[in-house]
Amino acid sequence: MKEIGIALLGLGNVGLGTYRILADHARDIERRLGARVRVRHILVRDSGRARPEDVPAALITRDIAPILADPEVSVVVEVMGGLSPAREFLEKAIASGRHVVTANKALLTAHGEALFSQALARGVDLHFEGAVCGGIPIIRTLREALASDRVSSIHGIVNGTTNFILSAMADEGSTYEDALARAQKLGYAEADPTLDVNGMDAAQKLCLLASLAFAARVSPKDVHVEGITSLRPVDITLGREAGYVLKLLAIARRLPEGLDVRVHPAFIPGASPLADVRGAFNAVLLQSAALGASLFSGLGAGSLPTGSAVVSDIIDICRNLLAGVSGRLPMLSAPYVQEVPQIPSDERRGPVYLRFSVSDEPGVLGRIATVLGEKGVSLASVIQRPARPEDPHATIVVFTHTARERDVQAAVQWIDALRSTRSPTQVIRIEEGPGVLRVGG
């Protein structure tokens, strides 16, 4: 039986998952391919880490050189993470004519265009299903299944850590800090969760999704990003009373004026299919011209889900190798991706939730309502709660009608400067967009 040699760069969480799936599903994969996939080298830089028992010592190398020197290696699989030396290793692999697979969203958002261009010029494949939502084949779906269609919007829950934290806050009334500690204890959050909780991880994934969906150059600097660290259980409770669920949403929309791309906490209708996506699950809701709404959901990360995505990329490249082709799919670089105007985030129009923390005295609501009115922000409903033992300030919550974000910000700036305002106003956007998957009925 024909054999295709591959090399893994990295043997962390995803690398080990990739290795184990290739080993455990070897017979199935052989039948599907009509060929054997053989791991010939595994590059491990951290010599201090114990090698798992099921990985033969003979495969381990500390250096890229023997991999590049081995003519039997056709595919190089980068699962080491980080920008350097992952970037240099991939560049060398592509330069040597190897097809490459990567699960490295940070690298692709930072240097993807150069890598895709290099792969295009060299005539090799660069696959990256593992870079976004491990357990959901969303890259493949956008690259192939929706090649027939025009995507108009993406609404995604693409970070499992923050979704776990928000689910725990909603279900148990935990504070953000307690929910984060529990996520860390259970392995759903890293020791340093900064890139997850500040929304940057989601923003990187969204850049890749939006680039694919809209054939547009989208980089993190184009994305308006807010994290979840300022959210409080009271926001979740008050939102729920109004029929909403709070999620960290990654949103990309194609509008006539350009692209609207952002990551922030958002209230979505309780009946939205995204409202039911809980814990470490991810989901992506697409709207497209022909299909209408379609929803994809699965585990967002983890050794086996992401490993499975990496192995499906390896299989796809093996199918190309066996057929003697490459470059079947467009690369995320010029001429395929193009410059598309971005809509400034403060041009957004939509309803918002505003929570004001104020001194418990007469006239405060009147002043707030007056400022909102002057800025053109119209009120849909108001809740006022007096000071309580656990919170010495009164709380005023306003759900607005559709308003322009710039006007909301201007009003909040005024209100936060009022003597009666006790802490910065919490602003949470309400997104009715990811509505209900329902037709007729």
Place this chain on the structure above:
Amino acid sequence: MKEIGIALLGLGNVGLGTYRILADHARDIERRLGARVRVRHILVRDSGRARPEDVPAALITRDIAPILADPEVSVVVEVMGGLSPAREFLEKAIASGRHVVTANKALLTAHGEALFSQALARGVDLHFEGAVCGGIPIIRTLREALASDRVSSIHGIVNGTTNFILSAMADEGSTYEDALARAQKLGYAEADPTLDVNGMDAAQKLCLLASLAFAARVSPKDVHVEGITSLRPVDITLGREAGYVLKLLAIARRLPEGLDVRVHPAFIPGASPLADVRGAFNAVLLQSAALGASLFSGLGAGSLPTGSAVVSDIIDICRNLLAGVSGRLPMLSAPYVQEVPQIPSDERRGPVYLRFSVSDEPGVLGRIATVLGEKGVSLASVIQRPARPEDPHATIVVFTHTARERDVQAAVQWIDALRSTRSPTQVIRIEEGPGVLRVGG
């Protein structure tokens, strides 16, 4: 720019959707392909039907001969439906070396293996994304994204007509007949809905999904099929009171003893992601070794969703043509698909809901409980409702613990023969399998 010629066989609902997507998204498709897709012929048999204005008369032909004689036609797309002459046309197209696309699940379940074998021998591609759940790229997902994984079960809502009817019965308390009439009026059910409501349409789709997922030969005769025509609003109401939602489920599971493949109405937990799939939407929930649970949801049928699936197949074949390859994916025929033992449906073990319609007299519940106990069917809970003006018989509903289907059937046979039993007992299986997409949290 390079041009790829295609021919459409059929210009019904799906054919017209395919034509319009190719026309409306032509520029996007050109950019993605680097080539133009040109419809050169459309075969229309029914000369009485008015030609839509946007389809040029010059494209229409009544005969397959000019299509086969045109050397510029590389891909033949069968969207006419029915077994004959669709089968003969596809055979001729394959024999002449054309790649083929079909959306014809009935044809593929009846004669798929012969067609796939012929395509394999002739070295051409045969794609069929449009045959199952138009708006969900589930064929592609199973053939490619999950090529790395081992699927253990499929739970699907794969028929939009029955899902629409059951949603309407649940939401409005309609009878089956009223809900069907409304579905027909709104275009969600055909004038002759037999194959939808008796479960056969779902069974055909399930055969294709199970064949792909398990590389196994699965034909409709292997599938235990029950439709929805005997369901009554009271079943939906009583199930809901116990926390369940009633759906027509297509289920395929790989167990150590073989495959368990069936289509029937089932109660699923209200928290299941499938419980929220409403109206004309379809959804497929997969369980696999590496990914765990993953869910795919979208519109199940319709001109544009199915047309979009067909066009994505056309694009995939065009990518192969431009690269000069074919046969990248395994065909659903030997040697890839194999014989796998089937588990008889009466070996199923699980809880069931039983609704008995009985005369309102003393001792009836005792007799029923005795028969169930003798057959080894143990009761989890019982509801007894007296006769009412709208129903002259008393109703007894039993939720059982896990029981073997054969034992349940034997008990029901006994009970239906009792003098006190007024109409055949309603048996609805309870499937806890498609549980909640939740980790931790």
